[in-house]
Amino acid sequence: MTLHRTVLPVSRDLEQTPAQPLPVGLQLRQLRQQARLSQLDLALQAGLSQRHLSCVETGRAQPSQGLLHRLLDNLQTPLEVRNRVFLAAGYAPRYAALPLNDPGLAPVRTALLHLLEANNPAPAIVIDSGWQVLAANRATEALFQWLGLPRQAVAEGFNLLAALLAPGGFGDCLVNAAEIRQVAWQRASREAGQDPGLAALLASLPCPEVSAMAPDLASPLLLTRVAGPHGELSFLSTFTTFGMPQDITVASLRIEHLIPADEATWQALAQACAQQAAANLD
Structure with a gap:
């Protein structure tokens, strides 16, 4: 089938970060609050202690890539936002954004x-x-x-x-x-x-x-x-x-x-x- 309109590639600079990005802990706290979850709720869902999550949010503990993945999965965070969180934690973005004609x-x-x-x-x-x-x-x-x-x-x-x-x-x-x-x-x-x-x-x-x-x-x-x-x-x-x-x-x-x-x-x-x-x- 031929589309009546050619499907256009989706182009975005997905790895561009804000001029002054928030620390990873503050970003996680904001995402948790937007999801209307308490620290205890999110910690139980992600399989870690509330104390550990508190330390991550306040910057006293550095989250591993695996922990970030679990937290963001449980928060149902959009993939583009996940990339920004990984960058704030010092990791490479995990998700690509291929053009639709790729x-x-x-x-x-x-x-x-x-x-x-x-x-x-x-x-x-x-x-x-x-x-x-x-x-x-x-x-x-x-x-x-x-x-x-x-x-x-x-x-x-x-x-x-x-x-x-x-x-x-x-x-x-x-x-x-x-x-x-x-x-x-x-x-x-x-x-x-x-x-x-x-x-x-x-x-x-x-x-x-x-x-x-x-x-x-x-x-x-x-x-x-x-x-x-x-x-x-x-x-x-x-x-x-x-x-x-x-x-x-x-x-x-x-x-x-x-x-x-x-x-x-x-x-x-x-x-x-x-x-x-x-x-x-x-």
Whole structure:
């Protein structure tokens, strides 16, 4: 399968450290506090004494690489942040960040292509930690065409967060825009704590208004409701991520699937994809 947009390499200077990095003990303490764990809780989970952990956090003991690995595993620390902690302790970073077009990530690219293709005629996109769309399937392009949005946005790539929050984007096509924008803002705000680039993007976008609508308790999920020229489409939103990633690029990727929530939406998407395929043959 050929993607409608070439998957772009993810480029980051992952070994760059702050001008004045915090000592490793203080970084571990901050991560533990963010995880809302006491010293005793973390020590029990990582298999060491509370006294030893206290000495590590205060700088009276130097953690070994094995101990750092256990602590960061139990704290579920993002791989990029783990690299910074290892550097602060005087060790080399453990995790690489290969560009997505690297030969070593060929199995990852194959898996992404398979998942995108399998999702047709339902839209699916691959996004990175900055909410940048790296690839999309045929159904996504068909949906954009159905909504009257520029098809080149799919071909050239766009930022999903900006498309949802900024005026004139995909967010303006949503029936329940206030609810979806609020959920997107809250999620991005949580993620921005570990991603300065995402934090900068979020600061440049308008903060959504708080929805005055009461949640629809009759539905088990918040639906993405899209208004188009031929009626309303309703979608369930799910995410797929790679299990047990050992590369920062791979860990940053997720696929968002927009799964039709009713038969009318399935039929509309199937028809749109068929029309698009016929047009491409002409």
